Amino acid sequence: MPRTVSDGGEDFDGDVSSQTGSHRYTDSNSTHHHHHHGYKVGFPPAKGLLAEFADGVKETFFADDPLREYKDQPRSKKLWLSLVHLFPVLDWARSYSFGKFKGDFVAGLTIASLCIPQDIGYAKLAFLPAHVGLYSSFVPPLVYAMMGSSRDIAIGPVAVVSLLLGTLLQEEIDPVKNPYEYSRLAFTATFFAGITQAMLGFFRLGFIIEFLSHAAIVGFMAGAAVTIALQQLKGFLGIKKFTKKSDIISVMESVWGNVHHGWNYQTILIGASFLAFLLTTKYIAKKNKKLFWVSAIAPLISVVISTFCVFITHADKQGVAIVKDIKQGINPPSFHLIYWSGPYLAKGFRIGVVAGMVALTEAIAIGRTFAAMKDYQIDGNKEMVALGTMNIVGSMTSCYVATGSFSRSAVNYMAGCKTAVSNVVMAIVVMLTLLLITPLFKYTPNAILASIIINAVVSLVDYETAYLIWKVDKMDFVALLGAFFGVVFASVEYGLLIAVAISLGKILLQVTRPRTALLGNLPRTTIYRNVEQYPEATKVPGVMIVRVDSAIYFTNSNYVKERILRWLRDEEEQQQEQKLSKTEFLIVELSPVTDIDTSGIHALEELLKALEKRKIQLILANPGPAVIQKLRSAKFTDLIGDDKIFLSVSDAVKKFAPKSALNV
Numbered sequence: 205m206p207r208t209v210s211d212g213g214e215d216f217d218g219d220v221s222s223q224t225g226s227h228r229y230t231d232s233n234s235t236h237h238h239h240h241h242g243y244k245v246g247f248p249p250a251k252g253l254l255a256e257f258a259d260g261v262k263e264t265f266f267a268d269d270p271l272r273e274y275k276d277q278p279r280s281k282k283l284w285l286s287l288v289h290l291f292p293v294l295d296w297a298r299s300y301s302f303g304k305f306k307g308d309f310v311a312g313l314t315i316a317s318l319c320i321p322q323d324i325g326y327a328k329l330a331f332l333p334a335h336v337g338l339y340s341s342f343v344p345p346l347v348y349a350m351m352g353s354s355r356d357i358a359i360g361p362v363a364v365v366s367l368l369l370g371t372l373l374q375e376e377i378d379p380v381k382n383p384y385e386y387s388r389l390a391f392t393a394t395f396f397a398g399i400t401q402a403m404l405g406f407f408r409l410g411f412i413i414e415f416l417s418h419a420a421i422v423g424f425m426a427g428a429a430v431t432i433a434l435q436q437l438k439g440f441l442g443i444k445k446f447t448k449k450s451d452i453i454s455v456m457e458s459v460w461g462n463v464h465h466g467w468n469y470q471t472i473l474i475g476a477s478f479l480a481f482l483l484t485t486k487y488i489a490k491k492n493k494k495l496f497w498v499s500a501i502a503p504l505i506s507v508v509i510s511t512f513c514v515f516i517t518h519a520d521k522q523g524v525a526i527v528k529d530i531k532q533g534i535n536p537p538s539f540h541l542i543y544w545s546g547p548y549l550a551k552g553f554r555i556g557v558v559a560g561m562v563a564l565t566e567a568i569a570i571g572r573t574f575a576a577m578k579d580y581q582i583d584g585n586k587e588m589v590a591l592g593t594m595n596i597v598g599s600m601t602s603c604y605v606a607t608g609s610f611s612r613s614a615v616n617y618m619a620g621c622k623t624a625v626s627n628v629v630m631a632i633v634v635m636l637t638l639l640l641i642t643p644l645f646k647y648t649p650n651a652i653l654a655s656i657i658i659n660a661v662v663s664l665v666d667y668e669t670a671y672l673i674w675k676v677d678k679m680d681f682v683a684l685l686g687a688f689f690g691v692v693f694a695s696v697e698y699g700l701l702i703a704v705a706i707s708l709g710k711i712l713l714q715v716t717r718p719r720t721a722l723l724g725n726l727p728r729t730t731i732y733r734n735v736e737q738y739p740e741a742t743k744v745p746g747v748m749i750v751r752v753d754s755a756i757y758f759t760n761s762n763y764v765k766e767r768i769l770r771w772l773r774d775e776e777e778q779q780q781e782q783k784l785s786k787t788e789f790l791i792v793e794l795s796p797v798t799d800i801d802t803s804g805i806h807a808l809e810e811l812l813k814a815l816e817k818r819k820i821q822l823i824l825a826n827p828g829p830a831v832i833q834k835l836r837s838a839k840f841t842d843l844i845g846d847d848k849i850f851l852s853v854s855d856a857v858k859k860f861a862p863k864s865a866l867n868v
Contacts, residue, residue, distance in 0.1 A: 312629020396556025402592025423684035427691025442468025475651035718754030756804030
């Protein structure tokens with residue numbers, strides 16, 4: 205007997221079972237269903253309302269079954285497991301060794317050398333004092349090391365979040381005229397960013413960030429990289445009066461408006477020469493992975509050399525802008541600075557939610573990337589709680605929003621980090637820097653910080669992935685372009701809004717306009733496939749076979765019904781032209797239909813009525829457990845008749861198609 209396969213991918217060959225669950229039964233002598241192998245469509249056991257609701261909640265929020273470890277455990281063990289769940293350090297610290305520490309120590313020193321100059325630059329990007337950037341690489345990494353589940357992620361301020369905060373905060377308070385109030389709003393936003401992240405993790409709502417598609421994130425990051433690089437032209441060219449807007453048109457007008465009197469050529473010389481040095485080291489590191497440390501320590505070397513040059517040449521007297529004094533000492537408390545009431549409370553909340561979501565998206569993406577490379581799992585909800593807690597603590601210790609940095613995490617990974625202890629080593633180096641050597645940064649030129657940031661954000665423009673997205677899915681590419689141009693020509697929040705809108709639009713389009721396919725029989729088999737994909741597949745005379753490739757809900761039920769009737773009209777026109785036999789049976793293949801609601805059932809009832817007027821019989825093939833259960837509950841199975849519901853398309857065709865039409 206030839207191998208038989210339904211178009212949904214189920215194999216039917218000899219002794220087979222229904223895809224609809226374990227409730228299957230045979231009746232080889234049955235004339236009721238006329239199935240050649242004796243199997244008929246099974247009905248899963250009916251569930252009560254509460255059981256169905258509980259299953260839905262469990263699948264949505266607890267798909268990973270977080271409580272399975274707690275089953276049948278004594279109370280003391282449950283308490284220990286709860287502590288380990290909250291503080292993974294209690295688990296991995298027990299097997300920590302000196303060998304692992306060596307890897308973490310080297311990685312920690314390497315990322316510290318990279319983060320110190322970056323933090324000073326990123327703080328400027330957020331219009332905050334330089335020391336706040338360093339504070340944010342001291343406390344948050346220590347909290348994350350205790351609570352985070354990623355071994356490779358490096359915590360601290362990042363370019364995209366710094367730009368986002370700087371853009372949103374300065375719309376509310378002028379950072380130059382009111383630096384104190386501005387810092388207070390920044391700490392308030394950081395607090396609410398942490399609350400947002402922790403709540404998403406605690407209530408297991410991590411799936412919300414999945415609404416930002418990969419393509420939208422690629423476009424958003426590329427747009428942010430271009431915007432950040434443009435913002436650095438102020439420091440790179442030595443311009444004193446620069447636009448506060450972040451869009452490309454305002455920035456370029458500001459740049460060209462200052463070309464005759466605003467540019468400082470000593471500043472340009474410093475910036476350009478060190479940017480060339482940084483890009484060269486990055487190129488060397490890319491060509492030879494073992495030389496990653498060359499690129500990692502290049503920013504610190506640039507800062508040291510440029511600071512020394514400015515100091516001995518007194519270039520600051522020639523108009524070269526310098527960092528000036530960085531406040532010495534570690535993080536002072538800032539709990540009392542957070543706005544707990546007044547109009548800035550709501551503004552801080554709004555900015556914090558946006559910044560927190562962006563920071564979360566970046567951190568989770570980075571954590572998953574490196575976990576996959578080292579073949580271990582990270583718990584997304586645990587990560588959110590860890591990131592949220594570190595930002596809540598950070599907001600109370602003079603930090604602004606910290607998250608996972610891709611460039612630093614890559615360096616951390618290549619430097620051979622073994623655990624989150626590399627973050628602790630980095631934090632200690634930053635602490636020593638704050639306590640001992642911040643006065644040495646006084647003569648650091650702003651141009652060098654601009655060069656370091658431009659060098660860091662170049663890698664955010666992922667043109668290879670953009671090209672791949674273009675080749676694979678044009679709609680995804682539209683989302684990418686929308687996010688990119690939104691950030692570059694409008695602002696970061698508009699770009700983010702466009703990215704989310706296009707991602708949701710794509711989902712809605714797919715939900716409201718699902719794919720349907722006309723199926724034909726592959727010669728000498730009982731396999732039925734899409735006639736567009738398989739031109740050799742032949743239509744069965746007198747029978748039209750349609751497959752619906754989506755759940756049928758109120759959003760698409762009318763479209764599905766109309767689309768099937770349109771297939772039928774097209775088929776009838778073709779039959780009249782070619783004088784072929786009239787369609788007597790319509791088989792709807794339901795294996796891809798995972799679910800159906802009352803609107804979907806209503807649409808099937810209307811389809812049945814429309815077919816009856818045409819004297820065409822409706823037949824269903826291979827309905828899944830949820831679908832058949834709901835069709836029975838709605839008494840649609842009584843309406844259509846049990847003998848019109850089949851296990852596979854081939855069963856239905858064998859029963860209803862003329863014997864001359866079968867080529868198997």
